[in-house]
Amino acid sequence: MTSRIWSDPLTPTEIDEITALVRADARIGERPRFWGIAVEEGLARALAPGQGRPVRLVVMNPDAHAAWEVTGWTSGTDRDAVLSGWADVDAKRPGVSSDEARAIAQAARNHPLIVEALAKRGIHDTSLVWVDPESITGFEPEDLADRRLSWGTVWYRESVDDNGYARPVAGLVPILDLETLDVIRIEDHGVIPMASESGNYRSGTWGPDREVAPLEITQPQGPGFDVDGHRVTWQNWSFNIGFTHREGLVLHDISYRDGDVDRSVMRRASINEMYVPYLDSDPTAYRKNFFDWGEYGAGPLTASLELGCDCLGEIRYFDAHVLDGNGEAMTISNGICLHEEDHSILWKHVNTRTGEADVRRSRRLVISFFATVANYDYGFYWSLYQDGNIELEIKLTGILSVSGIDDGKMPSFGRMVSPNVQAPTHQHYFAIRLDTAVDGPLNRLVEVHAEVEEDDELNPWGNAVKMVSETISSEKDAARMADASRALHWRIENTENTNRFGESTAYRLSVLNTTRLFAKPGSIVARKAPFVGKHLWATAYDASERFIAGEYPNQAPLEAEGITAWQQADRPLDGAELVVWPIVGVHHYPKPEEWPIMPAHKIGLRLEPDGFFVRNPSLDVPPSEEAACHAPTGANGHDGHDHDGHAHVQHGSDDPHAHHHDHH
Structure with a gap:
């Protein structure tokens, strides 16, 4: 081999x-x-x-x-x-494979208890019925506590190509045994009218498509990256592409070439867990809360990018391989996409005294994959920039998970999106795992925030602000909250190397999107995922501590495992092999404009060099070719530029703020 x-x-x-x-x-x-x-x-x-x-x-x-x-x-x-x-x-606790889910769905929709309940609702063709097995962790009936269980959401399609997630069968909740593939019992909360309006989103459903002018992206000299196996180099960056069953795409050994030296930034980066709690007491919605990675797995949910237009330009795809529920190797063709993107302005300045303008366009390398979790689709985009920045952007799209609602009623804990269809308020939490290696293996975590200088001698005009740093010395203190009102961010510092100003070399971490869990303390939703109670966690590296929610979160005891348990060891973090766990979150109060399919909503985090380099590391990025920037547009070809492609800049004044106007 x-x-x-x-x-x-x-x-x-x-x-x-x-x-x-x-x-x-x-x-x-x-x-x-x-x-x-x-x-x-x-x-x-x-x-x-x-x-x-x-x-x-x-x-x-x-x-x-x-x-x-x-x-x-x-x-x-x-x-x-x-x-x-x-x-x-524990036989209850392994995750549920797609094959196991299909098997229980097929058995459930033809089970006499469900057939009878569907008939009450005028549904007789069970081939048009979907049953999605859902996580039951924390909601197991007491008399079934030792069994491997699921509960089902039931959907109905009017035709084979209908959007089934637009027609929930309200009030009907089967309790499922995953081992025996049996429906143990049915909860029936009463017949509610089905959705009366189509939820189809395919081209032409709601009228003719609009006209859109072509937009072509070409790279005549090919891409700017090199690939050797799963090792990628681009500009000054290098890293390895990995893929796991639980997390999907993983980036390893990320480094940036500074002069003649490859300086490490990150040992490992991944989306470690996703938690989605629904905040609605409706009988067919109150159990909805999922560890989509720990209870199902990002790997087998990864979408093939063979069809569609997920990436543009000169693309390099990577296949992904996972173990399916039957024990066979399954290949996801084109599961990972690697491509470059133009990203507007990298830096710019116009010298109004001389009329000279310098501008550099930003280019980024994007490594991405998509996971489809039943109704929702999630895109994960790691972007590396020429100035040393790293960003994670998460795109949420797909179809809202909805419930039925009776005639004449309005939802108490959600929004109407279609007749007899409500979308519950819910949240999405993404636990990111960053095994840091900023300028070397030993790092520390420092929290930085702004304060007004209260000493009048130091602040006679009242406008002086100081940045206050706090080193997070051990694990019990490493559960932190973001706070934009205090300009709070975190520094991941190297404990051995300093820059020319005597500061520790570092990267700055900003969690751009956060929320808090709007559930009562002690509720099942809160106890199932205590890590969403903070916006950042940190631990000392331990090879056995792989997943923030614990190794086997499916039907796990609440609050007993995962990062809150690990931190009880209170290991020192100053000069440790550090693992930082940011929690990116969004509170989703649905909108009618997100129906029947949701335009992509974007959230994420950013890592920026902070004293890592001696100056702007992108000073060596060359100017763009003028012809590429100033192609004529309009009927007469005039776009405000001379024929040589240079912008009109009026100058000659010593006043840098002077504005000059041409009058033609």
């Missing part, structure tokens, strides 16, 4: 050779189910290429109500694949 870098995504060959060994073990039974295989990164990082890679996966025997975490090694240049251990896992 070809040697692979430890952080490369697993290949179908590696997945298949491990699952073949697992299948040979009699304890998994005749109908095994699988959930996820991943490289043991903490161990793999220290190994030389060619030794094989340590992995773990989860396998379940639903007939025996049993599950195991299996560890092993993929084959290397001089060894075959091998299993190294089986550890028992």
